[in-house]
Amino acid sequence: MITFDQVTVHYVEGGPPPLRDVTLRIDEGELCLVAGRTGAGKSTLLRAINGLVPHFTGGTLHGAVTVDGRDTRTHPPRDLADVVGVVGQDPLAGFVTDTVEEELAYGMEQLALPPAVMRKRVEETLDLLGIADLRDRPLRTLSGGQQQRVAIGAVLTTHPRVLVLDEPTSALDPTAAEDVLATVTRLVHDLGVTVVLAEHRLERVLQYADRLLCLPGDGHVHDGTPMTALTHIDIAPPLIELGRLAGWTPLPLSVRDARRRASDLRHRLADVAPPPVPVVADTPPTLTARAIVVRYPGTVAVAGVDLDLRPGRVVALMGRNGSGKSSLLWAVQGSGPRHGGTVAVTGPDGAVDPKALPAGQARRHVGLVPQNSGDLIYLETVDAECAQADRETDAPAGTCRALVDQLTPGLPGDRHPRDLSEGQRLALALAVQLTAAPPVVLLDEPTRGLDYHAKKQFTAVVRMLAASGRAVVVATHDVELVATLADRVVVMAEGEIVADGTTAEVMLASPAFAPQVAKVLAPAPWLTVEQVAAALGATREPA
The missing domain is CATH 3.40.50.300 (P-loop containing nucleotide triphosphate hydrolases)
Known part of the structure; x- marks a missing residue:
């Protein structure tokens, strides 16, 4: 579905390229997670999929990016709109209408879909994302998380074959994030949609990913399964850090997997005093x-x-x-x-x-x-x-x-x-x-x-x-x-x-609101890997 063939991107002549000699293939129906430090080139990789790089961002692209048989060098974003849906980091910057319902319909209008189809898809999307009560709300009056859900919905109504999401859960509460990710995985499993998703909060997405693309920041992209890539990645969610501390092999990708292996760890912590509650002086309020x-x-x-x-x-x-x-x-x-x-x-x-x-x-x-x-x-x-x-x-x-x-x-x-x-x-x-x-x-x-x-x-x-x-x-x-x-x-x-x-x-x-460590070690009152490491007298492997 998506092919990168020796792709290098330069924004500034003589400056370090955010992508360097990238060659990879993403097949239909895959959920591909893109991970890396801030500024490592994740957004550049995502924007190259629908031609925003370089048609919109500027710079120079060497090599070829092909999506569903269309070369982005000769097909600008408007020629890929029926295939690729993109949700950026800032939802408000991508809105073009005034209200939620108008925004959900706008993309379908540009694709000249019949009104009856548009009405049906708007209703389905409102229910799918739990935003039916926001139908008539002006977009600028919504919270950041509500805007993010509307932005995702505006893309879903066009039924794209490729869905590109840049930090889709960054402004969502835990329950809303689970709902959105459940919707995304349903698209992958039931409809064969290809999803490429960049996210810093790996703990939310890792268990759903088929592949993990790691960007170390030198322009290269390391491609592998989540389980193999996590053995050497320098960024990791608390669940992986806990697995490294406990010596679990292979590392767990979900809380469920970790709980199945945590009986020995819970036993070792059973006789350890729980972390003390910080004592803060009861001073007059500022x-x-x-x-x-x-x-x-x-x-x-x-x-x-x-x-x-x-x-x-x-x-x-x-x-x-x-x-x-x-x-x-x-x-x-x-x-x-x-x-x-x-x-x-x-x-x-x-x-x-x-x-x-x-x-x-x-x-x-x-x-x-x-x-x-x-x-x-x-x-x-x-x-x-x-x-x-x-x-x-x-x-x-x-x-x-x-x-x-x-x-x-x-x-x-x-x-x-x-x-x-x-x-x-x-x-x-x-x-x-x-x-x-x-x-x-x-x-x-x-x-x-x-x-x-x-x-x-x-x-x-x-x-x-x-x-x-x-x-x-x-x-x-x-x-x-x-x-x-x-x-x-x-x-x-x-x-x-x-x-x-x-x-x-x-x-x-x-x-x-429970963090991953608390879910794995419940009912013991541990919240962080640092607390567990201190209790065990161990030094946590640096991430």
Whole structure:
């Protein structure tokens, strides 16, 4: 179905090619998982399948990519639209209509399908992805996860023979991700659709993959089955790290496989004291929010929420897509709508409400990095962004640049922010916000697009912020990140808080939010591989 014949891609003359002499074949009805570090070339590989590389992105492509007998050199994306469906990392950037139902129908309109067929497929897709209640909603009012499901649905209605997905579950809660992946695997097994999927959260997808394409970052692509490729891959989900620690051969690809082998490991841990609950001083809250209400036309996003944030603590804000997490963060920070309630941030000059302050002053009390960190970046170079952040906050020259160097050393000052990797762009946006030295830092889905190594660096940064006395909130669907990072977990549903407790209390009580290690070793209260390694007195193999 898909053939790469000695493909090399250059974007910059003389620069390192993201793809170098790639030769591979993907057959009909395969689910092919593409893995690699941030910036390794995964998106370039995916975009080459439907001709976006080089017809849209520019650059030079040597060799040939053939899809269903069509050469992408002579068939631009419009000539492959009936064969290949593509969902990119940023759903909103790909929307061309205003409402959910219109977006689902748009692709079929371009293919001139009969109205009766279009109506039937729209209804099927709404039910398939569980978004029937969003039918008439404007696309810009949806949460990031809801937008992602709509983007996938807009592609599925055209019934493509090849489906290309770039980070399809990055903004989805665990249950929604399972639903989407179940739909994708059904297309593969029942309809013979070929799926090529790039994903950083391998723990969600690995068990479904027929093949694993690993991009080490030097332009080459290593092709193999998941079981064989995982023996030497330098990025791995917690389940694989646990298997390496326990010495399991072959390595398990699913929680079910791991549980079948874990009886000996559970026995070894039975007499070991469970991991201690971190003791955090019960200091007065830095931020107090009471009865926060946020409304949008036809819906109440936040329904009278109370929240206290204390210095030195990391709070994970979780919940299904559309539960009100982002709306709560924006209301607390003061930039977003707030139709009721109060927020008080304690500072040297007493308690203040960020919403009552000009934007520049509000940043000195509460810093917010949104889901798309690039929204905070608008100048031509990294150095220009840093200098502007210093000026806006009256910070000494070089303050923001010093923060950037601390978060991601060696970032060239003359680099355009749009040319940075996701991790680098996140670090720059975070440094811009931290230049104002706010005592409260809010991070909305900060690990979208980050590989396991980058997430470890991010975890170290957040811990550093907490150690410096800041109150940090991380709104995320990444249960593995929460298990490693958070002191406290707050779960929202329908605009209300439905759970609030320590990380172990909340995550071990919920199958939806339990990390892989907890599922494998249940009912023992272990959350991470690091905890298990420490309990066994072992050193975990580096990933």
